[in-house]
Amino acid sequence: MKKTLTLRPVEDRVEAPKLQKKGRGWNIAESRLDAIHELARELRRNPSPAQAALAAELALEDLGQYKPKSHVVIGSAIASFASLPLKLVVMIDEGDALPEIETRRDKSLTEVGIQVIRYGADEVLADPAGVARETVAAMKARYDELRAQRPARPANRSYGAPRR
Template sequence: MKKTLTLREPGADEAPAIKKKGRGWEISEKRLDALHQRAREMRRNPSPASEALAAALTEVETGGYSFKRQDVIGSAIVDFACKPLMLVIELDGDEDASFTADRTRSLAEVGYRVERLSAAAVLADPAAAAAQVSAVMRERWHERRAARATRPAQNRAPSNRNLGRRPQD
Protein backbone atom coordinates (compact mmCIF):
# COMPACT_ATOMS: atom_id res chain seq x y z
CA MET A 1 0.00 0.00 0.00
CA LYS A 2 1.38 3.37 -1.02
CA LYS A 3 1.32 6.20 1.47
CA THR A 4 0.47 9.52 -0.08
CA LEU A 5 0.83 11.81 2.90
CA THR A 6 3.15 11.30 5.84
CA LEU A 7 4.47 13.50 8.57
CA ARG A 8 8.23 13.62 8.83
CA GLU A 9 9.97 13.03 12.08
CA PRO A 10 11.94 16.10 13.18
CA GLY A 11 15.46 15.53 12.00
CA ALA A 12 18.78 16.64 13.37
CA ASP A 13 19.26 18.96 10.42
CA GLU A 14 16.36 21.21 11.36
CA ALA A 15 16.98 24.45 13.20
CA PRO A 16 16.11 24.55 16.90
CA ALA A 17 12.97 26.38 17.91
CA ILE A 18 13.41 30.04 18.80
CA LYS A 19 13.01 30.66 22.48
CA LYS A 20 9.98 32.83 23.10
CA LYS A 21 10.99 34.08 26.53
CA GLY A 22 13.13 37.19 26.90
CA ARG A 23 13.79 37.69 23.19
CA GLY A 24 15.79 34.47 23.02
CA TRP A 25 17.73 34.91 26.26
CA GLU A 26 15.55 32.60 28.42
CA ILE A 27 14.58 35.48 30.68
CA SER A 28 11.02 35.83 31.89
CA GLU A 29 9.07 38.78 30.54
CA LYS A 30 8.64 40.07 34.09
CA ARG A 31 12.40 40.03 34.70
CA LEU A 32 13.07 41.63 31.32
CA ASP A 33 10.58 44.41 32.07
CA ALA A 34 12.27 45.01 35.43
CA LEU A 35 15.68 45.22 33.72
CA HIS A 36 14.39 47.75 31.19
CA GLN A 37 12.81 49.83 33.96
CA ARG A 38 16.09 49.81 35.92
CA ALA A 39 18.06 50.80 32.80
CA ARG A 40 15.63 53.65 32.17
CA GLU A 41 16.17 54.91 35.73
CA MET A 42 19.95 54.66 35.27
CA ARG A 43 19.74 56.70 32.04
CA ARG A 44 17.75 59.39 33.85
CA ASN A 45 20.29 59.54 36.70
CA PRO A 46 23.72 58.86 35.14
CA SER A 47 26.93 58.59 37.10
CA PRO A 48 29.39 61.48 36.67
CA ALA A 49 31.81 59.23 34.74
CA SER A 50 29.06 58.00 32.43
CA GLU A 51 27.90 61.54 31.76
CA ALA A 52 31.47 62.72 31.04
CA LEU A 53 32.17 59.83 28.63
CA ALA A 54 28.86 60.33 26.82
CA ALA A 55 29.66 64.01 26.29
CA ALA A 56 33.22 63.22 25.14
CA LEU A 57 32.01 60.55 22.69
CA THR A 58 30.07 63.20 20.79
CA GLU A 59 33.38 64.95 20.03
CA VAL A 60 35.35 62.00 18.59
CA GLU A 61 35.07 60.14 15.29
CA THR A 62 32.96 57.00 15.71
CA GLY A 63 32.62 56.04 12.06
CA GLY A 64 28.92 56.77 12.02
CA TYR A 65 28.21 54.34 14.85
CA SER A 66 26.54 55.40 18.05
CA PHE A 67 26.29 54.06 21.56
CA LYS A 68 23.20 53.47 23.62
CA ARG A 69 23.68 54.30 27.28
CA GLN A 70 22.55 51.80 29.93
CA ASP A 71 21.38 49.18 27.46
CA VAL A 72 19.96 45.77 28.34
CA ILE A 73 21.78 42.85 26.74
CA GLY A 74 20.52 39.52 27.98
CA SER A 75 20.26 39.82 31.74
CA ALA A 76 22.92 42.55 31.99
CA ILE A 77 22.63 46.31 31.95
CA VAL A 78 25.77 47.62 30.26
CA ASP A 79 27.03 51.20 30.46
CA PHE A 80 27.48 51.77 26.70
CA ALA A 81 26.56 49.40 23.87
CA CYS A 82 27.22 49.64 20.15
CA LYS A 83 25.14 46.75 18.83
CA PRO A 84 26.20 46.89 15.15
CA LEU A 85 29.83 46.42 16.24
CA MET A 86 28.85 44.14 19.14
CA LEU A 87 30.97 46.30 21.43
CA VAL A 88 30.29 47.06 25.09
CA ILE A 89 32.05 49.76 27.12
CA GLU A 90 31.90 49.28 30.88
CA LEU A 91 32.96 51.86 33.43
CA ASP A 92 34.51 50.06 36.39
CA GLY A 93 33.60 51.23 39.82
CA ASP A 94 33.11 49.36 43.06
CA GLU A 95 31.65 46.14 41.62
CA ASP A 96 32.65 42.65 42.69
CA ALA A 97 35.44 41.29 40.48
CA SER A 98 33.88 37.82 40.13
CA PHE A 99 30.54 39.37 39.11
CA THR A 100 32.16 41.49 36.39
CA ALA A 101 34.19 38.50 35.16
CA ASP A 102 31.03 36.37 34.88
CA ARG A 103 29.20 39.12 33.04
CA THR A 104 32.12 39.68 30.68
CA ARG A 105 32.26 35.95 29.95
CA SER A 106 28.51 35.73 29.27
CA LEU A 107 28.66 38.71 26.89
CA ALA A 108 31.71 37.27 25.13
CA GLU A 109 29.89 33.95 24.64
CA VAL A 110 27.29 35.68 22.47
CA GLY A 111 29.88 37.65 20.51
CA TYR A 112 30.21 40.96 22.35
CA ARG A 113 33.62 42.46 23.01
CA VAL A 114 33.76 44.11 26.43
CA GLU A 115 36.15 46.99 27.06
CA ARG A 116 36.55 48.23 30.60
CA LEU A 117 37.55 51.77 31.51
CA SER A 118 38.24 53.07 34.98
CA ALA A 119 35.64 55.59 36.12
CA ALA A 120 38.41 57.64 37.75
CA ALA A 121 40.39 57.75 34.49
CA VAL A 122 37.30 58.86 32.58
CA LEU A 123 36.64 61.66 35.06
CA ALA A 124 40.31 62.72 34.97
CA ASP A 125 40.49 62.93 31.16
CA PRO A 126 37.23 62.25 29.28
CA ALA A 127 38.75 63.18 25.90
CA ALA A 128 41.50 60.56 26.24
CA ALA A 129 38.93 57.94 27.25
CA ALA A 130 36.78 58.82 24.23
CA ALA A 131 39.82 58.59 21.95
CA GLN A 132 40.57 55.16 23.41
CA VAL A 133 36.97 54.08 22.72
CA SER A 134 37.26 55.38 19.15
CA ALA A 135 40.43 53.32 18.62
CA VAL A 136 38.71 50.22 20.02
CA MET A 137 35.78 50.84 17.65
CA ARG A 138 38.10 50.96 14.64
CA GLU A 139 39.82 47.79 15.78
CA ARG A 140 36.48 46.04 16.33
CA TRP A 141 35.25 47.15 12.89
CA HIS A 142 38.34 45.58 11.28
CA GLU A 143 37.89 42.37 13.33
CA ARG A 144 34.27 41.99 12.23
CA ARG A 145 35.12 42.80 8.62
CA ALA A 146 37.88 40.18 8.58
CA ALA A 147 35.55 37.62 10.16
CA ARG A 148 32.90 38.36 7.54
CA ALA A 149 35.43 37.89 4.73
CA THR A 150 36.52 34.47 6.00
CA ARG A 151 32.97 33.19 6.50
CA PRO A 152 32.10 30.41 4.03
CA ALA A 153 29.71 31.31 1.23
CA GLN A 154 26.13 30.24 1.80
CA ASN A 155 24.64 27.52 -0.34
CA ARG A 156 22.99 29.34 -3.19
CA ALA A 157 21.48 28.13 -6.41
CA PRO A 158 23.79 28.69 -9.37
CA SER A 159 23.16 31.76 -11.43
CA ASN A 160 21.38 31.33 -14.77
CA ARG A 161 23.13 34.33 -16.29
CA ASN A 162 25.71 32.41 -18.29
CA LEU A 163 23.47 29.61 -19.54
CA GLY A 164 23.48 29.27 -23.29
CA ARG A 165 26.69 31.24 -23.76
CA ARG A 166 29.93 29.76 -24.88
CA PRO A 167 32.98 30.44 -22.78
CA GLN A 168 35.43 32.94 -24.25
CA ASP A 169 38.69 31.36 -25.44
Protein backbone atom coordinates in the same frame (compact mmCIF):
# COMPACT_ATOMS: atom_id res chain seq x y z
CA MET B 1 10.04 32.94 52.59
CA LYS B 2 11.54 35.60 50.38
CA LYS B 3 14.02 34.49 47.72
CA THR B 4 17.41 36.17 47.68
CA LEU B 5 20.06 36.23 45.00
CA THR B 6 23.10 34.19 45.93
CA LEU B 7 26.25 33.37 44.03
CA ARG B 8 27.47 29.86 43.54
CA PRO B 9 31.18 29.24 44.13
CA VAL B 10 33.38 30.08 41.12
CA GLU B 11 34.34 26.43 40.57
CA ASP B 12 30.65 25.56 40.10
CA ARG B 13 30.16 28.28 37.45
CA VAL B 14 32.49 27.13 34.69
CA GLU B 15 30.30 27.82 31.67
CA ALA B 16 28.09 30.77 30.84
CA PRO B 17 24.46 29.94 30.08
CA LYS B 18 23.56 29.17 26.47
CA LEU B 19 21.09 31.33 24.59
CA GLN B 20 17.54 30.03 24.69
CA LYS B 21 14.18 31.13 23.37
CA LYS B 22 12.89 32.53 26.66
CA GLY B 23 13.37 36.18 27.69
CA ARG B 24 14.60 37.45 24.33
CA GLY B 25 17.10 34.62 24.09
CA TRP B 26 18.79 34.86 27.48
CA ASN B 27 16.55 32.61 29.63
CA ILE B 28 15.37 35.57 31.71
CA ALA B 29 11.85 35.84 33.05
CA GLU B 30 9.82 38.58 31.39
CA SER B 31 9.13 40.28 34.74
CA ARG B 32 12.88 40.40 35.52
CA LEU B 33 13.64 41.65 32.02
CA ASP B 34 11.04 44.40 32.44
CA ALA B 35 12.68 45.40 35.75
CA ILE B 36 16.11 45.51 34.09
CA HIS B 37 14.77 47.73 31.29
CA GLU B 38 13.17 50.04 33.85
CA LEU B 39 16.49 50.29 35.71
CA ALA B 40 18.31 51.09 32.45
CA ARG B 41 15.74 53.80 31.71
CA GLU B 42 16.33 55.31 35.14
CA LEU B 43 20.13 55.18 34.64
CA ARG B 44 19.76 56.99 31.29
CA ARG B 45 17.78 59.73 33.05
CA ASN B 46 20.31 60.06 35.90
CA PRO B 47 23.80 59.08 34.67
CA SER B 48 26.79 59.00 36.99
CA PRO B 49 29.40 61.77 36.60
CA ALA B 50 31.78 59.34 34.84
CA GLN B 51 29.11 58.21 32.38
CA ALA B 52 28.07 61.80 31.67
CA ALA B 53 31.70 62.83 31.05
CA LEU B 54 32.35 59.95 28.65
CA ALA B 55 29.02 60.52 26.88
CA ALA B 56 29.93 64.18 26.33
CA GLU B 57 33.30 63.21 24.83
CA LEU B 58 31.84 60.47 22.61
CA ALA B 59 29.19 62.91 21.35
CA LEU B 60 32.00 65.02 19.86
CA GLU B 61 33.10 62.11 17.65
CA ASP B 62 31.54 61.53 14.22
CA LEU B 63 30.75 57.81 14.44
CA GLY B 64 27.61 57.66 12.30
CA GLN B 65 25.64 54.43 12.67
CA TYR B 66 28.27 53.06 15.06
CA LYS B 67 27.65 55.73 17.69
CA PRO B 68 27.40 54.00 21.07
CA LYS B 69 24.12 54.25 22.94
CA SER B 70 24.02 54.63 26.70
CA HIS B 71 22.66 52.08 29.17
CA VAL B 72 21.74 49.33 26.74
CA VAL B 73 20.27 46.09 28.09
CA ILE B 74 22.00 42.98 26.78
CA GLY B 75 20.78 39.85 28.52
CA SER B 76 20.74 40.68 32.21
CA ALA B 77 23.58 43.20 31.84
CA ILE B 78 23.20 46.93 31.46
CA ALA B 79 26.11 48.18 29.38
CA SER B 80 27.23 51.75 30.11
CA PHE B 81 27.67 52.24 26.34
CA ALA B 82 27.07 49.81 23.49
CA SER B 83 27.60 49.89 19.76
CA LEU B 84 25.42 47.00 18.65
CA PRO B 85 26.50 47.02 14.97
CA LEU B 86 30.09 46.58 16.15
CA LYS B 87 29.14 44.11 18.91
CA LEU B 88 31.16 46.17 21.39
CA VAL B 89 30.22 47.36 24.87
CA VAL B 90 31.95 49.76 27.24
CA MET B 91 31.41 49.16 30.94
CA ILE B 92 32.26 51.83 33.52
CA ASP B 93 33.02 50.26 36.89
CA GLU B 94 31.51 52.38 39.62
CA GLY B 95 32.73 49.98 42.31
CA ASP B 96 29.26 48.83 43.30
CA ALA B 97 29.25 45.33 41.76
CA LEU B 98 31.08 42.21 42.85
CA PRO B 99 34.06 41.23 40.65
CA GLU B 100 32.72 37.65 40.35
CA ILE B 101 29.47 38.92 38.84
CA GLU B 102 31.31 41.23 36.44
CA THR B 103 33.59 38.40 35.32
CA ARG B 104 30.65 36.08 34.69
CA ARG B 105 28.74 38.80 32.84
CA ASP B 106 31.77 39.54 30.64
CA LYS B 107 32.14 35.84 29.87
CA SER B 108 28.46 35.57 28.87
CA LEU B 109 28.78 38.57 26.55
CA THR B 110 32.03 37.31 25.04
CA GLU B 111 30.51 33.90 24.31
CA VAL B 112 27.87 35.50 22.09
CA GLY B 113 30.48 37.54 20.21
CA ILE B 114 30.35 40.85 22.07
CA GLN B 115 33.65 42.51 22.96
CA VAL B 116 33.75 44.11 26.41
CA ILE B 117 35.94 47.09 27.36
CA ARG B 118 36.11 48.13 31.02
CA TYR B 119 37.16 51.44 32.56
CA GLY B 120 37.11 52.55 36.15
CA ALA B 121 34.99 55.58 37.03
CA ASP B 122 38.02 57.38 38.47
CA GLU B 123 39.95 56.73 35.22
CA VAL B 124 37.12 58.24 33.16
CA LEU B 125 36.79 61.29 35.41
CA ALA B 126 40.57 61.88 35.37
CA ASP B 127 40.83 61.90 31.55
CA PRO B 128 37.50 61.59 29.70
CA ALA B 129 39.04 62.68 26.38
CA GLY B 130 41.74 59.99 26.64
CA VAL B 131 39.19 57.29 27.46
CA ALA B 132 37.05 58.46 24.52
CA ARG B 133 40.11 58.25 22.21
CA GLU B 134 40.83 54.70 23.44
CA THR B 135 37.19 53.74 22.96
CA VAL B 136 37.08 55.11 19.40
CA ALA B 137 40.35 53.32 18.59
CA ALA B 138 38.87 50.07 19.94
CA MET B 139 35.74 50.67 17.86
CA LYS B 140 37.82 51.14 14.70
CA ALA B 141 39.81 48.00 15.46
CA ARG B 142 36.57 46.08 16.03
CA TYR B 143 35.17 47.40 12.73
CA ASP B 144 38.28 46.17 10.89
CA GLU B 145 38.06 42.81 12.67
CA LEU B 146 34.41 42.28 11.77
CA ARG B 147 34.99 43.43 8.19
CA ALA B 148 37.84 40.93 7.77
CA GLN B 149 35.54 38.11 8.99
CA ARG B 150 32.92 38.91 6.35
CA PRO B 151 32.97 36.66 3.27
CA ALA B 152 34.07 38.44 0.10
CA ARG B 153 31.39 39.29 -2.47
CA PRO B 154 31.89 38.30 -6.08
CA ALA B 155 32.81 41.38 -8.13
CA ASN B 156 30.50 40.84 -11.12
CA ARG B 157 27.48 39.16 -9.56
CA SER B 158 24.07 40.24 -10.78
CA TYR B 159 21.45 41.03 -8.13
CA GLY B 160 18.25 40.81 -10.17
CA ALA B 161 17.03 41.80 -13.57
CA PRO B 162 18.54 44.90 -15.17
CA ARG B 163 16.42 48.02 -15.23
CA ARG B 164 15.20 49.44 -18.51
